[in-house]
Amino acid sequence: MAKLWGGRFSAPTPKLMEEFNDSLSFDRRLWKEELEASDAYALALRDAGIYSGRELALVRAAFREIETEFVNERFAYKAEDEDIHTAIERRLVEKIGETGKKIHSGRSRNEQVTTDERIYLKKTTVGVILLLKSLQKTAVRIASDTIDDIVPSYTHLQQAQLIRLGHYFMSLFFMIQDDKERFVDVLKRIDILPLGSGAAAGSTLKLDRRILKRELGFVALSPNSVYGVSDRAFITEFLYAAAQTLVHLSRFAEDLIIWSSSEFRFIELNDMYSTGSSMMPQKKNPDSLELIRGKASRAIANLNSILILQKGLPLTYSKDLQEDKEPLFDSVATLLISVKIFEGVISTLKVNRSNLLQRVDDSIYATDIADYLTERGIPFRDAHKIVGKLVLLSLDKNEALRDVELSKLRKLSAKFGDDYYDIFNPVKSVERHDLYGGTSLKRVKEQISLAHKMMKEVRASRR
Numbered sequence: 001m002a003k004l005w006g007g008r009f010s011a012p013t014p015k016l017m018e019e020f021n022d023s024l025s026f027d028r029r030l031w032k033e034e035l036e037a038s039d040a041y042a043l044a045l046r047d048a049g050i051y052s053g054r055e056l057a058l059v060r061a062a063f064r065e066i067e068t069e070f071v072n073e074r075f076a077y078k079a080e081d082e083d084i085h086t087a088i089e090r091r092l093v094e095k096i097g098e099t100g101k102k103i104h105s106g107r108s109r110n111e112q113v114t115t116d117e118r119i120y121l122k123k124t125t126v127g128v129i130l131l132l133k134s135l136q137k138t139a140v141r142i143a144s145d146t147i148d149d150i151v152p153s154y155t156h157l158q159q160a161q162l163i164r165l166g167h168y169f170m171s172l173f174f175m176i177q178d179d180k181e182r183f184v185d186v187l188k189r190i191d192i193l194p195l196g197s198g199a200a201a202g203s204t205l206k207l208d209r210r211i212l213k214r215e216l217g218f219v220a221l222s223p224n225s226v227y228g229v230s231d232r233a234f235i236t237e238f239l240y241a242a243a244q245t246l247v248h249l250s251r252f253a254e255d256l257i258i259w260s261s262s263e264f265r266f267i268e269l270n271d272m273y274s275t276g277s278s279m280m281p282q283k284k285n286p287d288s289l290e291l292i293r294g295k296a297s298r299a300i301a302n303l304n305s306i307l308i309l310q311k312g313l314p315l316t317y318s319k320d321l322q323e324d325k326e327p328l329f330d331s332v333a334t335l336l337i338s339v340k341i342f343e344g345v346i347s348t349l350k351v352n353r354s355n356l357l358q359r360v361d362d363s364i365y366a367t368d369i370a371d372y373l374t375e376r377g378i379p380f381r382d383a384h385k386i387v388g389k390l391v392l393l394s395l396d397k398n399e400a401l402r403d404v405e406l407s408k409l410r411k412l413s414a415k416f417g418d419d420y421y422d423i424f425n426p427v428k429s430v431e432r433h434d435l436y437g438g439t440s441l442k443r444v445k446e447q448i449s450l451a452h453k454m455m456k457e458v459r460a461s462r463r
């Protein structure tokens with residue numbers, strides 16, 4: 001097949017090598033970005049005196065026709081198309097002949113590929129940020145709805161302290177806030193245009209790169225051509241932000257899976273997000289959440305592979321870098337669908353209010369009892385020991401903590417009084433955590449107002 005670079009070659013490329021070499025099967029999705037970049041490039045070529053006004057008009061009209069072909073899924077790929085860059089250039093030449101051949105003046109695919117990736121990733125990142133905002137809104141709504149429900153929190157997956165369920169869901173909001181900020185931050189480093197870098201040294205044409213920057217809507221130009229064509233850290237960062245977001249979701253998914261088990265029954269997933277078993281008729285499985293948990297591993301693997309790809313790779317471009325696209329596209333697709341499904345799951349799940357405290361035994365108040373003693377002047381370390389003995393005694397006698405008689409309590413510490421029995425009250429327990437960031441009603445409400453403020457701020461900063 002006739003290659004764009006075929007001039008110095010005398011032997012044909014075997015079929016298998018073509019298959020191995022081509023990236024068209026996965027980079028064809030960059031057709032729009034490639035057209036945008038090429039259109040802007042044509043304009044810069046006009047400014048540099050390569051194209052006349054008439055030729056530029058011809059090129060731009062041809063690009064519009066090619067765009068229509070893509071939109072209507074009529075673009076005809078040919079066997080010699082290696083990647084999306086060569087495919088579009090080949091089509092341009094088919095359409096307008098000699099004038100089309102000038103489009104590649106001073107240009108290299110090395111800069112084209114990373115330019116397209118940056119255009120693509122800018123749009124994608126903005127989309128991700130919007131999705132995360134939507135998830136945050138849902139988290140806040142659920143937090144408000146469940147602010148009066150009290151559940152045990154767990155450390156080491158053992159009952160730890162009581163918290164408001166709304167407090168738990170606000171933790172989702174704040175983790176996603178960090179994730180979202182990571183994407184906002186990466187955007188700064190994606191928004192740098194390498195076009196004009198040529199193959200490595202910068203174009204020999206007197207291109208006005210400001211035209212390219214303006215046409216493509218970039219904030220900055222890469223200030224160094226070697227950096228421009230070589231660097232893929234913007235992809236690494238995006239893949240890290242994606243992996244971390246999915247890792248966050250996987251932890252919430254895991255909690256919700258546990259909470260929906262027959263042993264807990266804190267929540268029930270909507271049928272929409274569950275599936276059955278082909279063998280066991282009684283089953284309703286939390287597949288949606290299991291998949292989110294599972295998909296996090298793909299995102300981690302993709303981050304890993306982009307790092308390994310770059311490690312020790314000589315500057316500037318090597319064909320290895322062609323392998324940067326599949327992990328990127330895979331993480332983007334995985335992230336987008338996972339966030340949407342997760343939001344669907346949490347916005348439709350049912351909280352079984354009456355079950356939340358069913359399995360909580362009095363030992364969850366152990367810290368409250370220690371605090372009770374501390375407030376009455378006993379150093380915490382001693383209080384901890386006293387309550388430890390009390391817990392042991394109640395286990396020995398198979399007697400709930402709230403049933404231990406005052407006389408027995410007094411043997412452990414003279415500070416125990418009648419008000420000891422008031423400790424065993426879930427609302428009182430959570431209300432005692434009344435400081436900034438705590439789980440009292442006032443403090444969870446405070447978090448919700450902060451969340452509303454934060455959501456407004458991001459909207460404002462994106463003009």
Ligand code: ARG
Pocket residue numbers: 023027082083109110113319321322323
């Ligand atoms: N298809 C390649 C990629 O995706 C771009 C071509 C790079 N340039 C070259 N001279 N081989 O990275």
